[in-house]
Each structure stands twice: as C-alpha cells, then as structure tokens.
Amino acid sequence: MTTPPRILVAGGGYVGLYTALRLERRLGRGQAEITLVDPENYMVYRPLLPEVASGTLEPRHAVVPLRAALRRTRVVTGRVTSLDHQARSATVLSRAGEQLHLAYDHAVLGFGSMAKLLPVPGLTERGIGFNSVAEAMYLRDHVLRQLEIAAATTDRELRRRALTFVFVGGGYTGVEALAELQDMACHVVDGYRDLHRTEMRWVLVEATDRILASVPKDLADRATDELRRRGIEVRLGTQLKSAENGVLHLSEGPDFAADTLVWITGTKPSRAVSKLGVPTDDKGRIKVAETLAVSGMPGLWAAGDNAAVPDLDRGGLCPPTAQYAVREAKHLADNLIATLNGRRPEPFHYRGQGEFVTLGRHKAVAEVMGVKLHGLPAWLARRTYYVTQIPTLNRKLRILADWTVGMPFGHDVVDLGSREHPHAAFRDAAEAE
Ligand SMILES: Cc1cc2nc3c(=O)[nH]c(=O)nc-3n(C[C@H](O)[C@H](O)[C@H](O)COP(=O)(O)OP(=O)(O)OC[C@H]3O[C@@H](n4cnc5c(N)ncnc54)[C@H](O)[C@@H]3O)c2cc1C
Missing domain, CATH: 3.50.50.60 (FAD/NAD(P)-binding domain)
Structure with missing residues (x-):
C-alpha cells in the first residue's frame, strides 16, 4: 500500500x-x-x-x-x-x-x-495599524474611551486632542475603517449631554490626489463627497511627516495634536x-x-x-x-x-468582479460586474455578498443575527477596554488585603 x-x-x-x-x-x-x-x-x-x-x-x-x-x-x-x-x-x-x-x-x-511602514518620526510609538481583529477591537474601545476622556475633562487642549482622529491612507481599508468608526462615534456622541458631533475632528490623509484608487473615479468622488458632507477632512496630496509626542506635522497646514493615529497606507x-x-x-x-x-x-x-x-x-x-x-x-x-495525478497544471485566469466600500451604516459605494451602486443599495449588496461568502452556516447565521439586532438598535457602544488589563481588579483586591 x-x-x-x-x-x-x-x-x-x-x-x-x-x-x-x-x-x-x-x-x-x-x-x-x-x-x-x-x-x-x-x-x-x-x-x-x-x-x-x-x-x-x-x-x-x-x-x-x-x-x-x-x-x-x-x-x-x-x-x-x-x-x-x-x-x-x-x-x-x-x-x-x-x-x-x-x-x-x-x-x-x-x-x-x-x-508597510515609512520612516516617519514618532509613527511606531504613536500609530496603530488595521489588519487584525485585535487592532479593530482596540480601536473601537479606544475611540469610545477618547469620548469619555473628552467628556470628563475641563482641560480644553486635552479635550481637543482626545477628539481628534487621524487616519493616514485613503485606500479602501483606510476609508472603511475611518468611515465606520466616525459613524459609530457620531451615534455615540448624540448620547452625551456635554459633547457635540461638531467638536470631533476626523482627518483622512492621502498622499495622492484621490482616495479609493481601486474603484472608478466617479464612485471615489462620491465617497469623498459623502465623507466631507459628514465633516470629515479629506486631505488629498498630503503626507504625514512626523508624529513625535503626538503632535502631527503634515506636509501642509498647521501642526496639531491627536491621540489617535491610524496608519493604513498599504501592505x-x-x-x-x-x-x-x-x-x-x-x-x-x-x-x-x-x-x-x-x-x-x-x-x-x-x-x-x-x-x-x-x-x-x-x-x-x-x-x-x-x-x-x-x-x-x-x-x-x-x-x-x-x-x-500526473496532469499538467493550468494557468490562473480571473477578472475582478468589482468592489464594495462601506462608509458606515446604510452608506457604501460599490461596483458589481460593471454596475455602479451607492447609498443603501450598495450597502445592502455588500452585506448580502459577505454573508453568502463567509464559510460555514454557523458564521452566516451569527452575522445575520448581529446585523438584524443592529437594525433597530444601532451600534453596540460598550467600551470593554478593561479586558486589556484583566488582572488589575484581582491585584487591586490583593493590595487591599
Ligand atoms: C481591514 C481589511 C479590509 C479588507 N477588505 C477587503 C475587501 O473588502 N475586499 C477584498 O477583496 N479584500 C479585502 N481585504 C484584503 C484581504 O483581506 C486580503 O487580500 C486577504 O486576506 C489575503 O489573503 P491571504 O490568505 O493571502 O492572507 P491572510 O488572509 O492575511 O492570511 C494569512 C495567514 O497567514 C498566517 N501566518 C502569518 N505568518 C505565519 C507563519 N509564520 N506561519 C503560519 N501562518 C502564518 C496569518 O496568521 C494568517 O492567518 C481587506 C484587508 C483588510 C486588512
């Protein structure tokens, strides 16, 4: 045998x-x-x-x-x-x-x-990427925590830097991450008495003259308009030069401080x-x-x-x-x-079928087999596509359940950042003995 x-x-x-x-x-x-x-x-x-x-x-x-x-x-x-x-x-x-x-x-x-990092002073110390579940979870908790800090302080400078969120890289990953988080933050801020949406500053820094290079120009322009309509600063043709001590120096415009710097410029x-x-x-x-x-x-x-x-x-x-x-x-x-089996391998052929870019709840742009969509239809098409594609019935049903519950109730806004220090309460108890 x-x-x-x-x-x-x-x-x-x-x-x-x-x-x-x-x-x-x-x-x-x-x-x-x-x-x-x-x-x-x-x-x-x-x-x-x-x-x-x-x-x-x-x-x-x-x-x-x-x-x-x-x-x-x-x-x-x-x-x-x-x-x-x-x-x-x-x-x-x-x-x-x-x-x-x-x-x-x-x-x-x-x-x-x-x-893929560039030699920008302060980037490694101050920045975070967006490639893993841990980073996505961290950013969610971090943004929620920044809102709490801003609401709790009387220091105007601290409040300003806590409410400044900067994303470098206008590819689909950077745009999606920023758009989803900003959408969530707007929803959350509405629940605070002493914070207002207009106090938040969300900045997208892109080195070239457009965002979303992989989607058709008209869809990218539509996405840019949508982000700007929501008050997001889309800084095209701009580069991050330094992030030392949390003070961001861009290739143009005055320096400013920010406690959130997300670097998504490629891989x-x-x-x-x-x-x-x-x-x-x-x-x-x-x-x-x-x-x-x-x-x-x-x-x-x-x-x-x-x-x-x-x-x-x-x-x-x-x-x-x-x-x-x-x-x-x-x-x-x-x-x-x-x-x-002793047969000849065949060359790989595939032509991309388009792309989806989520811009937050009920908002997206998409190109599916040459058909361009935006707004709710694009957002629904995106969700339908991913739920049918993810392997195992178990995952499909869990995702559908999350989305269904989210329809009437919106984002889940609990900051469980304390799990980053799960031993803290126990150690505290030990110290109190
Ligand atoms: C936030 C985000 C959004 C995206 N959105 C889209 C999208 O909308 N549409 C789209 O088409 N693409 C999207 N992409 C890109 C897409 O996810 C990647 O192109 C895809 O994951 C590539 O698949 P892969 O198998 O090459 O790598 P991955 O899926 O990254 O898998 C690599 C695996 O290798 C493992 N690994 C690493 N080192 C080792 C080691 N030494 N030994 C063993 N295992 C190791 C890793 O743990 C990982 O599981 C997105 C990517 C990101 C980060």
Missing part, C-alpha cells in the same frame, strides 16, 4: 482555508494527508473588520474557526519559521513553544501581508516569507508561475498577498485582495491535485 501524499498548508487565511477546503472536497478520504499551520486557530474574514471596529459585528463572528470548517485537515497552531525544501521539511514553532519538523510532499505558502508580504529561501521580487513577494507554482521549486506553491501572481487578463500582477486570494486558492488546489 502506498502512503498518501502529505500536503502542508502554511497560513490559515484566505489562501490557506480555501485551499484546504478545496483539497478536502476534491480528494477522497485517504488520498492525501493535509496539515494546516497558523499561529491562530481561526481565519480572519478581514473585509468585516471595519464592522468589528464600529461594533455592528461581534468580533468572534468575523472569524472562521479552522477546525470547525476543515473536518479532514490536521490543524497545527504555530508559526512556520523555516523551510528545507530539499528535504521537504518545514520547521514550526508550536503554540506550546516547541519546535516541530513537519515533512511534506507539497507545501502551499499563504502567509498574507503586514503593514507588504508577511515577515515569514523572507526567511524561507524562496525566490522573491523587489517587493518581497514570492515569485510564482502563472500556475501558482513557486518558480524553480517543484512541490512548492504560493498565492494571495504574499505572492506575485501574474494577472493574465489585465497584465501586471493580481491585486492583493480577498476576492483574488479565494480564486487563486481554489485554482492552486486544482493544480496541486492535477500534479498529483
């Missing part, structure tokens, strides 16, 4: 989850041993993070538990630290802190991306990639052929944000989006199976 091929899936995000799901569906029992490695035991459904930040979605409902979704895959929680592809072995630092050596015949690399491949000894391009992305096989390394495959996937339909490279990552993952799985 021959032993089944061992397939290692490194990373449990879009690429990892959808590759493993496809392999499970297309390969019979015993036809392959699939192992997936990720530091977390869940996949983050990142397009829903802006709604986690604004409290329209419970954080746990925006993730997919890997073991529940993947019934025939062994899930290892840990971090892939190196590869010895000659020996077909991956080294993993497990959650228990132990080093594991996982043997494989084929490995799929889907480590995703991380925030670069995850740090793990540089340690693997795989071929990369000038931006650190793994070089892959049009079949998604890593160039010159048979048995190794890559897709998603960490790979430079040729875009055969539009030229250049495929954009680093979930929409592409899902299609690449499914195609990669099919090609891997074809290779196992």
Whole structure:
C-alpha cells in the first residue's frame, strides 16, 4: 500500500482555508494527508473588520474557526519559521513553544501581508495599524474611551486632542475603517449631554490626489463627497511627516495634536516569507508561475498577498485582495491535485468582479460586474455578498443575527477596554488585603 501524499498548508487565511477546503472536497478520504499551520486557530474574514471596529459585528463572528470548517485537515497552531525544501521539511514553532519538523510532499505558502511602514518620526510609538481583529477591537474601545476622556475633562487642549482622529491612507481599508468608526462615534456622541458631533475632528490623509484608487473615479468622488458632507477632512496630496509626542506635522497646514493615529497606507508580504529561501521580487513577494507554482521549486506553491501572481487578463500582477486570494486558492488546489495525478497544471485566469466600500451604516459605494451602486443599495449588496461568502452556516447565521439586532438598535457602544488589563481588579483586591 502506498502512503498518501502529505500536503502542508502554511497560513490559515484566505489562501490557506480555501485551499484546504478545496483539497478536502476534491480528494477522497485517504488520498492525501493535509496539515494546516497558523499561529491562530481561526481565519480572519478581514473585509468585516471595519464592522468589528464600529461594533455592528461581534468580533468572534468575523472569524472562521479552522477546525470547525476543515473536518479532514490536521490543524497545527504555530508559526512556520523555516523551510528545507530539499528535504521537504518545514520547521514550526508550536503554540506550546516547541519546535516541530513537519515533512511534506507539497507545501502551499499563504502567509498574507503586514503593514508597510515609512520612516516617519514618532509613527511606531504613536500609530496603530488595521489588519487584525485585535487592532479593530482596540480601536473601537479606544475611540469610545477618547469620548469619555473628552467628556470628563475641563482641560480644553486635552479635550481637543482626545477628539481628534487621524487616519493616514485613503485606500479602501483606510476609508472603511475611518468611515465606520466616525459613524459609530457620531451615534455615540448624540448620547452625551456635554459633547457635540461638531467638536470631533476626523482627518483622512492621502498622499495622492484621490482616495479609493481601486474603484472608478466617479464612485471615489462620491465617497469623498459623502465623507466631507459628514465633516470629515479629506486631505488629498498630503503626507504625514512626523508624529513625535503626538503632535502631527503634515506636509501642509498647521501642526496639531491627536491621540489617535491610524496608519493604513498599504501592505507588504508577511515577515515569514523572507526567511524561507524562496525566490522573491523587489517587493518581497514570492515569485510564482502563472500556475501558482513557486518558480524553480517543484512541490512548492504560493498565492494571495504574499505572492506575485501574474494577472493574465489585465497584465501586471493580481491585486492583493480577498476576492483574488479565494480564486487563486481554489485554482492552486486544482493544480496541486492535477500534479498529483500526473496532469499538467493550468494557468490562473480571473477578472475582478468589482468592489464594495462601506462608509458606515446604510452608506457604501460599490461596483458589481460593471454596475455602479451607492447609498443603501450598495450597502445592502455588500452585506448580502459577505454573508453568502463567509464559510460555514454557523458564521452566516451569527452575522445575520448581529446585523438584524443592529437594525433597530444601532451600534453596540460598550467600551470593554478593561479586558486589556484583566488582572488589575484581582491585584487591586490583593493590595487591599
Ligand atoms: C481591514 C481589511 C479590509 C479588507 N477588505 C477587503 C475587501 O473588502 N475586499 C477584498 O477583496 N479584500 C479585502 N481585504 C484584503 C484581504 O483581506 C486580503 O487580500 C486577504 O486576506 C489575503 O489573503 P491571504 O490568505 O493571502 O492572507 P491572510 O488572509 O492575511 O492570511 C494569512 C495567514 O497567514 C498566517 N501566518 C502569518 N505568518 C505565519 C507563519 N509564520 N506561519 C503560519 N501562518 C502564518 C496569518 O496568521 C494568517 O492567518 C481587506 C484587508 C483588510 C486588512
């Protein structure tokens, strides 16, 4: 009896989850041993993070538990630290802190991306990114806390900096995060006697002459108008030069102080990639052929944000989006199976179907298969799309329940920031003994 091929899936995000799901569906029992490695035991459904930040979605409902979704895959929680592809072995630092050596015949690399920082003084100390559930949850609590600080103080300068929220980067992630949080803050502020919406200052800083470069210009302009109508300062052609001591120095205009600085200017491949000894391009992305096989390394495959996937339909490279990552993952799985069966892998073809950008409750812009939408129809189309796409019935129902409850009741505005220091009350009690 021959032993089944061992397939290692490194990373449990879009690429990892959808590759493993496809392999499970297309390969019979015993036809392959699939192992997936990720530091977390869940996949983050990142397009829903802006709604986690604004409290329209419970954080746990925006993730997919890997073991529940993947019934025939062994899930290892840990971090892939190196590869010895000659020996077909991956080294993993497990959650228990132990080093594991996982043997494989084929490995799929889907480590995703991380925030791309620029050498702006004070940025690392003062800024925060928007790529994880933790960051989305933190920002929500942080904004709510800033409102409490502003309401509680008599110091006008402290009040002003507490109520100043700056987002750098006008791509869809930056716009969505800012728009959702501002929408929530407006809703919350209405409940304060001594705070008013107009006291808040929300600033979007974008280096180029427009926001939302990936959507058609007229939709981007509509989004800009919507943000400005809500009093948000959209500063185009502007760069953040310094954030030292919380004082923001932009390329134009006077300096001002802000306690909130969110940096969302793009991403670069995850740090793990540089340690693997795989071929990369000038931006650190793994070089892959049009079949998604890593160039010159048979048995190794890559897709998603960490790979430079040729875009055969539009030229250049495929954009680093979930929409592409899902299609690449499914195609990669099919090609891997074809290779196992002695067939030729096929080139990857996909043409993007459009994009949704949420701008807060009942507000969005979208382009779906060439049809442009805005306002409520775009917002409803976005929600319908994501709820049908998220894997497992369990998650679909939980998200639907959150949204349904949110319809009449709006944002959930409780700041549970105290969970950042869960031992504090216990230590306090010990001190009081
Ligand atoms: C806030 C936000 C909103 C977005 N909205 C949209 C949208 O509306 N539409 C859209 O199409 N795209 C959107 N995107 C982009 C989309 O989420 C990414 O393109 C997509 O997640 C890429 O999939 P991936 O599998 O390459 O990476 P990811 O989904 O990021 O998965 C990478 C996985 O690798 C794991 N990993 C990292 N290092 C290691 C290691 N050393 N060992 C093992 N595992 C490791 C990580 O834990 C993670 O689970 C958004 C992104 C963000 C951050």
